[in-house]
Amino acid sequence: xxxGALLLAGVSCSKSELKVSERETSLxxxxxxxxxYLLTTAIVGVAQQYGKGVTEEAKGxxxxxxxxxxxxxxxxxxxxxxxxxxxxxxxxxxxTNQLRYLASVKTMATKEDNMANVxxxxxxxCVVGGYLTEKYxxxxxxxxxxxxxxxxxxxxxxxxxxxxxxxxLLDNAVSILSDAGSKGLPSNHDxxxxxxxxxxxxxxxxxxxxxxxxxxxxxxxxxxxxxxxMQAIAGGNNYMSSVADNAGLSFSGNSQDESxxxxxNWGTGNEFTEQKPTKxxxxxxxxxxxxxxxxxxxxxxxPISAKATESSEDIKINGYTYNITYYPSTLYTASDxxxxxxxxxxxxxTVPYExxxxxxxxxxxxxxNTQYASSTSLPGTNSFYDSRRISxxxxxxxxxxxxxxxxxxMEASExxxxxxxxxxxxxxxxxxxxxxxxxxxxxxxxxxxxENGTKPxxxxxxDKIVDNFSAYYAKPAVALDGTAADLDKIAIQKWLSLxxxxxxxxxxxxxxxxKPEFIKKIVESFSLPYTYPMRYVYPLDESSNNADQYDAAxxxxxxxxxxxxxxxxxx
Numbered sequence: 001x002x003x004g005a006l007l008l009a010g011v012s013c014s015k016s017e018l019k020v021s022e023r024e025t026s027l028x029x030x031x032x033x034x035x036x037y038l039l040t041t042a043i044v045g046v047a048q049q050y051g052k053g054v055t056e057e058a059k060g061x062x063x064x065x066x067x068x069x070x071x072x073x074x075x076x077x078x079x080x081x082x083x084x085x086x087x088x089x090x091x092x093x094x095x096t097n098q099l100r101y102l103a104s105v106k107t108m109a110t111k112e113d114n115m116a117n118v119x120x121x122x123x124x125x126c127v128v129g130g131y132l133t134e135k136y137x138x139x140x141x142x143x144x145x146x147x148x149x150x151x152x153x154x155x156x157x158x159x160x161x162x163x164x165x166x167x168x169l170l171d172n173a174v175s176i177l178s179d180a181g182s183k184g185l186p187s188n189h190d191x192x193x194x195x196x197x198x199x200x201x202x203x204x205x206x207x208x209x210x211x212x213x214x215x216x217x218x219x220x221x222x223x224x225x226x227x228x229x230m231q232a233i234a235g236g237n238n239y240m241s242s243v244a245d246n247a248g249l250s251f252s253g254n255s256q257d258e259s260x261x262x263x264x265n266w267g268t269g270n271e272f273t274e275q276k277p278t279k280x281x282x283x284x285x286x287x288x289x290x291x292x293x294x295x296x297x298x299x300x301x302x303p304i305s306a307k308a309t310e311s312s313e314d315i316k317i318n319g320y321t322y323n324i325t326y327y328p329s330t331l332y333t334a335s336d337x338x339x340x341x342x343x344x345x346x347x348x349x350t351v352p353y354e355x356x357x358x359x360x361x362x363x364x365x366x367x368x369n370t371q372y373a374s375s376t377s378l379p380g381t382n383s384f385y386d387s388r389r390i391s392x393x394x395x396x397x398x399x400x401x402x403x404x405x406x407x408x409x410m411e412a413s414e415x416x417x418x419x420x421x422x423x424x425x426x427x428x429x430x431x432x433x434x435x436x437x438x439x440x441x442x443x444x445x446x447x448x449x450x451e452n453g454t455k456p457x458x459x460x461x462x463d464k465i466v467d468n469f470s471a472y473y474a475k476p477a478v479a480l481d482g483t484a485a486d487l488d489k490i491a492i493q494k495w496l497s498l499x500x501x502x503x504x505x506x507x508x509x510x511x512x513x514x515k516p517e518f519i520k521k522i523v524e525s526f527s528l529p530y531t532y533p534m535r536y537v538y539p540l541d542e543s544s545n546n547a548d549q550y551d552a553a554x555x556x557x558x559x560x561x562x563x564x565x566x567x568x569x570x571x
Contacts, residue, residue: 035109035117036189042101043192046124047249049098050131051407052261053504062533063506064519065499066275067362094128095144102128103145114184116197119173123204126166127409130211133162134508135536137567138553141165153546156553159568160222163215167229170208177201192249203247205233206240206415210505213418214512216427218569227427234419234430240412241439243446248408248501253401260405276390279341279351280518281499282361284492288477291466294318295404295448296397296500299358302388304329304337306355320395329355339363344518353389362390397500404448408501411447416440417494424486434480437490438473444497445469491515511570533563534570 053059060066102121109117132139141162143154157165176182177197187195193203212226219226233239240246252258277297285293295318305326312325329337337353341363351363396402420436422428442452445466453468466472473479478493480486491509495516498506511534514520523532538561542550557565 035105035112035114035184036186038101038105038108039117039120039185040189040191042098042105042121042124043190044249045098045101046127047192047247047407047409048251048261049094049407050127050409050504051248051502053131053502053507054261054408054500058533059503059507060275063495063503063510064278064280064522065503065506066277066281068275094132095140098128099125100145109184112184115176115179115182116184118184119176119182119204120185120190120200122169122173123200123207126169126204126207126211129162129166130207130214131504133159134214134504134567134569136538137535137565138162138556140549153549156549158556160215160218163211163219163569166211167208170204173204174201177204192247199245202238202240202245203410205236205238206245206410206412206418209233209239209415209418209422210410213422213427214508215569216422217512218571221571230422231428231430234422234428237430240410240415242412243443246406246408246411246447248406248411250403250406251401259400260402274392276387276392277361279361279363280344280522282359282391284496286359288472288475290496291445291450291472292448292496292499293359294394295450296394297359298322298392298394299324300360300389300391301325302327303357303360304332304353304355304389318394318396322395326356342522344521346521346524359391360389362387411443411497411501413440413443413447413497414494414502414505416443417490417497420490421487421494424490433486433490437480437486437493438469440497441473441478441493442469444493447501487513488515488517535563535565535567537561537563 061068102125105121106118109115109121129139129141133141138156138158139162140154141157142165143157146154177185177200185195185197185200190196193199209230212230216226216230251260253260282293282297284290285297298320299315299317299322301322302325305328307326307328308330310325310327312323314321314323316322334352339351339353339362341349341351343349349363354360396404399405416436417440419428419431420433420440423431423436424433445452450466453466478489480489491513492515494509495506498509509515510519511532520532538550538553543561554561557567
């Protein structure tokens with residue numbers, strides 16, 4: 001509107017019009033540019049779609065976080081005979097959505113000389129590129145989104161090439177953003193960091209460090225040592241180090257697409273999609289009295305009890321009230337209170353129900369709808385789907401929007417655990433393993449607004465969630481002792497920190513490290529042909545529409561496009 005008025009007025013502008021134009025130019029060099037609009041769309045698209053890796057049953061179940069309440073979901077024991085789908089996460093194709101928008105941002109911003117927008121687009125491209133290559137292996141990257149230029153058959157860059165390109169893009173982005181003379185990244189269109197270039201730089205450095213940790217061993221075998229570059233980041237201290245640095249986008253809740261996506265799956269009682277946490281996850285948190293348990297999960301709502309009579313009570317956990325109904329065990333047979341599952345050594349076991357269990361997860365892998373539910377119908381419980389004899393997710397997780405419910409691309413807690421791992425393995429010399437590790441735990445607590453030594457509304461068993469962070473660090477199962485076992489503790493804490501924030505990274509971590517070890521033990525106990533999924537198979541139409549490139553990519557996997565085929569970083 002203002003631009004139109006100025007054009008119509010020609011050279012005859014009023015003082016007020018000149019003042020408006022002067023204000024717009026001085027405060028926002030991008031006022032009459034267009035890459036800023038696409039940048040907003042791209043940020044939202046990448047954050048929300050990448051974050052949806054949390055709801056993808058395959059990753060959640062493969063990492064033993066949860067199970068589908070309706071039909072056992074895509075159980076680890078049965079899921080991975082094949083896993084062909086489009087190029088994507090959830091209902092999104094990154095090539096036709098996120099990468100296409102990012103390419104447009106880069107093209108427009110380059111023409112406008114708004115290079116800071118180019119830098120932001122390239123950082124986000126590396127988020128998507130990392131996701132794709134760590135999901136499939138070799139993928140189109142350098143020639144992606146060139147269909148309008150006539151390239152309808154993009155080559156599959158080797159995974160090594162994809163990583164190398166991402167390293168260059170991230171370095172260039174940091175260089176651009178460090179140049180005070182570079183234009184772009186207007187605060188009112190940067191919905192991630194409000195134009196704070198320093199936070200974008202921290203994000204880029206942290207993302208590069210993540211990708212280098214993931215690929216370190218592969219590059220070492222290929223004759224390239226990444227430790228120097230990793231030390232430069234670790235020693236420079238210009239990485240994510242506080243909750244304020246987290247790369248995550250809150251939801252407005254104005255529509256289903258703008259709402260926290262987990263509320264459609266967790267905590268709503270949706271008979272087809274409701275998720276339940278596994279016993280392995282709950283057992284870990286109960287053993288540690290982990291404060292995150294009280295924020296993320298709800299207690300068992302219909303426990304089998306040693307009480308002589310049926311009784312109910314309201315309890316408050318982390319500010320939310322839950323009605324608990326206790327049912328006497330004398331009303332049920334032993335078989336009613338048992339389920340089949342596997343222990344942490346992978347052995348098939350019968351799991352008796354724990355009397356008066358306040359927190360209980362489904363023995364994984366098993367069908368929730370046939371355990372604790374359909375065989376034993378409890379009052380107030382949907383006997384086929386919604387078993388209230390298993391812990392569900394908290395009322396917080398079921399909300400549409402909350403500052404804690406975000407589409408997460410990367411958080412400072414993850415960076416701390418990456419530093420701890422790299423330091424423990426001798427890849428870097430900056431800091432101490434203990435400091436990095438404990439900072440990771442602290443930042444994970446803080447992102448859930450768990451404060452050191454504070455007393456929120458009462459919860460089961462105590463009047464506070466955590467006495468203090470130091471007491472948690474000192475627990476025998478948490479405290480480091482300077483041995484190789486420290487890697488196991490780092491892995492467990494990182495696994496817990498990624499719950500409901502970034503299952504994609506948890507999945508990648510297990511594939512490359514085999515930790516937490518109990519996942520491996522359980523999966524290895526399955527009968528063939530089931531194997532742990534090390535990747536997703538390529539979309540079915542690639543073999544026919546882009547056969548030459550597809551064949552080359554499959555050749556790099558040993559000639560077989562299978563979930564068990566080992567991509568380059570895992571070989």
